[in-house]
Amino acid sequence: MQPSLALQDDQEHLPTLLATDAQELSYQLQQHQAKVFPPQSQKTMRMFAPAEAAAFIGIGEGYLRQIAAEGHGPDPLANGRRLYTAEDMDKIRKVLDERNGTPKYVPSRRGSEKLQVISVMNFKGGSGKTTTAAHLAQYLALRGYRVLAVDLDPQASLSALFGHQPELDVGDGETLYGAIRYEAPRPISEIVRSTYTPNLHLIPGNLELMEFEHETPRAMAAGKAETMFFARIGETLTEIESFYDVVVIDCPPQLGFLTMSALCAATSMLITVHPQMLDVMSMSQFLTMTSELMSVVEKAGGRTSYDWMRYLITRFEPNDGPQSQMTGFMKAIFGNRMLTNAMVKSTAVADAGVTKQTLYEVERAQFTRGTYDRALDSLNLVNGEIEAHIRMTWGRK
Ligand SMILES: Nc1ncnc2c1ncn2[C@@H]1O[C@H](COP(=O)(O)OP(=O)(O)O)[C@@H](O)[C@H]1O
Ligand SMILES: [Mg+2]
Secondary structure, eight states: OOOOHHHHHHTSOHHHHHHHHHHHHHHHHHHHHHHHSOOOSOOOOOOBOHHHHHHHHTSOHHHHHHHIIIIISOOOOTTSOOOBOHHHHHHHHHHHHHHHTSOOSSOOOOTTOOOEEEEEEOSSTTSSHHHHHHHHHHHHHHTTOOEEEEEOOTTOHHHHHTTOOTTTTOOTTOSTHHHHOSSSOOOGGGTOEEOSSTTEEEEOOOGGGHHHHHHHHHHHHTTOOSSOGGGHHHHHHHTTGGGOSEEEEEOOSSOSHHHHHHHHHOSEEEEEEOOSHHHHHHHHHHHHHHHHHHHHHHHTTOOOOOSEEEEEEOSBOTTOHHHHHHHHHHHHHHGGGBOSSOOBOOHHHHHHHHTTOOTTTSOGGGSOHHHHHHHHHHHHHHHHHHHHHHHHHTTOO
16 A cells, blocks of 8 residues: 555654744745845945934924034035934934933933833734834834834844844844743843844844744743743843833734733734735634633733733725725724724835835835825824824823
């Protein structure tokens, strides 16, 4: 008798087989990516025109011109125009605060304002988690907050977007796994990296994050985890708490131990959803499973209270009837738990993503002006709304 395929497979433990296949696929895809889009050795943040710089600093353009003319900004170019770097914006914030004698333009938290940890989640891949997390983290950094972005997805697209190639630039123990593993965890401060965006630090991801999914059941069975899996991310973050105002966590597209731990570390939750029937149905399952798992974690003593949670509509096409219907449907159910602003679908976001850049990095001249501006407006509205939630949590206006 010919041995059947099924019999051959039987000799392997199916979950292990699938995990190996997944790992191999993921690895090969990344190798392919690296070949097609070779890593840029030096990424940079672009310069900002006066209107944009003024908006990031939080003052009028006229006032910015005045301060720059007083010698606190960049020198004018040959054509008389001034372009601002992110560093220039930080410098001007400090000048303004010194002048006023009160901290206002440097927005760092003070007094009893507590660290905000925002987990971006949904187990549907392609729902816009990474795009949302990357742009939110960068926006907040450009606004002057001290931000830590954590890539918790073994696929590590956030890290790649921020110029850290998961297979080339990230070694053993250099992801968050290094700080939350059960054997010889490292201090998280050794793992944090700076980026080319001032105020923005990164904990990159790569495939080793998956070890946490494998090791957690073993550690629990052996009773050797002093800190339960769901408390490990929150606990390691407390070591570096004072250095940051906001932590943004890009979660993997599954509800595993990593995601559960990110959920428990979070002070707020952002659930991204593309407004199409299949996506919304899958989100419904995600919500059910999350709620069940959270009850279990709660009973085991995990923290599951939040300052806020919001649904964010992503890749929204306003002229698409079914999408508008689906959005209306969700608004009716979720009410004010949905962000007022949606992230519109734009070729500018997609194209920038292909070259591993964000909208804040690409040059506007690369795109049709209207296309770029519409995308950026939508993005700034979404990010501004989230920023308002952060400030409200701190009791600020
Ligand atoms: N607003 C948008 N407009 C156009 N393309 C987008 C937009 N948001 C995300 N994308 C693209 O959709 C794909 C999936 O988005 P991503 O953020 O990686 O989702 P996830 O992290 O949930 O898997 C990416 O190729 C990304 O460039
Ligand atoms: Mg992602």
